[in-house]
Amino acid sequence: MNKKLFIILLLVLILTLTACGKSDSGNVVKSDENMGEIVPSITILSSLPEANMVNYEMANEVAEELRKLGVDIKAEPIDFAVLIDRIYGDDEDYDAYTIGWSGRIERLDPDMFIHSINHSSNAKPGGNNTDRYRSDEFDAVADAQRQEMDVMKRRDLVFEAQEILGEDVPRITLYSRANVQAYNKDKYKGVINIPGEGLFNEWTPMFIEPKTNDKVLKVASNINLDSLNPMKAKSVYEWRNLRLIYDKLIRLSPEIEPQPWAATGWDVIDDTTVDVHLRKGMSFHDGKPVTVEDIKFTYESFIENEVEYFMSFLEPIDTIEITGENTVRFNLKNPYAPFITNTLTQIPILPKHIWENIEDPRNYDNSNPIGSGPFVFKNFRPGEELVAETNRDYFQDINIDGYIFQIFGSPEGVLTALELGSTDLLSFDLVPSHIEQLSNNEGGKFSHLEVTSVNDIGFFYLGMNLDRAPFNNKAFRIATAHLVDYDLALDVHLNGYGGRGGAGLVISPVNEFWHNPNAIKYDKYDPEKAREILKEAGFTWDKDGKLRMPLE
Known part of the structure; x- marks a missing residue:
């Protein structure tokens, strides 16, 4: 009887060891049919x-x-x-x-x-x-x-x-x-370096000063642009250009203070009511005047078309009304602490006379963007360059004649262009090996460059x-x-x-x-x-x- 019991126990042990084992990773496992699904690829x-x-x-x-x-x-x-x-x-x-x-x-x-x-x-x-x-x-x-x-x-x-x-x-x-970038100090001065943005921000092109007769700023990028439609653009690379072609009611200064821009100012009536006063005499790049109707239309269009990239900042808006020749009132559903610094600083002003006739604004090609900003779009060759000229009718004096946003296929191509002087300023961060080359080059082939750094x-x-x-x-x-x-x-x-x-x-x-x-x-x-x-x-x-x- 004891012998039979021993045999039975031995068989049970063998079956148990057969059902359980160790995986290749060294973990004791149950039989596969008693386990969960394989983690998906x-x-x-x-x-x-x-x-x-x-x-x-x-x-x-x-x-x-x-x-x-x-x-x-x-x-x-x-x-x-x-x-x-x-x-x-x-x-x-x-x-x-x-x-x-x-x-x-x-x-x-x-x-x-x-x-x-x-x-x-x-x-x-x-x-x-x-x-x-x-x-x-x-x-x-x-x-x-x-x-x-x-x-x-x-x-x-x-x-x-x-x-x-x-x-x-x-x-x-x-x-x-870290935003470690560079620019050609022999050709330009007055470059503005902003935390989180670096050199190619919304202020540098407006205030940079040429030191030679070459007054077209050449800006290097290592990323192509996917869309010039403000309702479709989703990357910082596109917005670095769009915010220069289109204007905004308010811009944040290099000191991170809200500055009246297309608006001359604003009044906070209460926690849910803000009046914004539009600057007089502005025009879109096709010569049409910028009016409060354009402001109302712009914000309502972004909301109605549910432009998700901005909806978090637009969602607090309840209604928008024109209360004067140059005044727009924003009525909010609830108090929104960063309304001035987030909502009014990011939405580009669209020309109503163009966009109200577009059937599908979110998918509109917008191959010739018309804004009212400091620079006028001229042409874009995908994978190569975007060219913009200075808006000479703009209310802010600008020292350069325009800029060319150059698109390179690799960081090495950018480094060569910096060395040869065929690009003037970076819109992205240097790779570490290039930082070392440029920083330790006193009197060498990169001596015309200023390396800058700012926290991100x-x-x-x-x-x-x-x-x-x-x-x-x-x-x-x-x-x-x-x-x-x-x-x-x-x-x-x-x-x-x-x-x-x-x-x-x-x-x-x-x-x-x-x-x-x-x-x-x-x-x-x-x-x-x-x-x-x-x-x-x-x-x-x-x-x-x-x-x-x-x-x-």
Whole structure:
């Protein structure tokens, strides 16, 4: 009897060992049929190496770490315009991606990085919440901070919002980059360098002074332009040109103060009523006058066409009315603390006589943009250059005759153009190796160049589509945050010219007043910790070492 019992127990043990084993990754696993689905294959869309080498390298680094954990994953470099179309497109055909938010001057107010890119209302095709993050708790805080007019109380709410993001990990900030750029000091003076923007901002072309008879400023870019339609443009590269061709009611000064521009001023009647007074005598580039009708039409058109890129800033508007020959009144649904600095500084003034006849404004080609700004569009050759001439009827005197936005295929091509003097000023950051060449070149072939540096409030990140597995699993996102080598990005790929990343980092430490240093929850490279997090969350590994989702 004991012998039979022994045999039965032995058979049970053999069957148990057959059903359980160790995967290639060394994890004890159950039989495959008792496990969750295999983690879906992932593609990380990244920049082309010649456009952004750091994003390209970090996408591959994260892919390699996830591959070690049994995930079928690849990094796919694609053109920037294609990447923008994918993550903003209607079909939402993406798993993850590396990209960045530039530190444009308006973004020193935290509302862009808190509300616009994280609020659930923007988690739809065309919206800036391309990670599809949704949280009722976060939305309540994000809404409250923009309606709080007391700056210190608002700051507390912005801090709270950052802490929620740090816990939920809707995206993983990889690094920030110092704005190290250069210009030809033998040809120009009076260049303005703005935090978060660098040299090619909305002020430099208006105030730069030529030192020679060559008065056409040549600006270098390493990214092509995808659209000249203000209702369609989504990248900083397009807006750096559009905000010079089109005017805005208010512009933020280099000192980050709102300056009356197309408007001569404004009156805050109360927390939900603002009167804006239009400057007299302005004309569009086709000679038609700029009127309050154009202002009303512009804002209403952006709202009616649901231009998602700006809807976060336009949503607070209830109605717009003309109250005088040169006065427009904005009635808001609720108080909106950054209305002056965010909404009135970003919307380009459109000529009503042109746009009211366009059937589909959002998809209008706009191959010959007509604005009322300081520069008049002349022509655009995709992949080569955009040419603009100075608007001599503009109310602000401008010293140059125009500018040429030159589009290069690689950073090396730009470096050669800087050396030869065929380009005058950079619109993007130098790669680290070029910084060293230009900085250590006293009396050499780059001695005619001035290297500049300014802090950036923007950041580059790993975006994840939270509508898709496995990124709809919070534990998987947290684990992924532990697979990012933040020091590799900063110390090796950037040569120290920037800042560290981390999950929860959306307000840069450079933006000191609004930055919550306690919000960054996961900023250490620790693959073993990532494995532990996955195990605790119910992820398993099958006999082939493939990572499996938790059983539902």
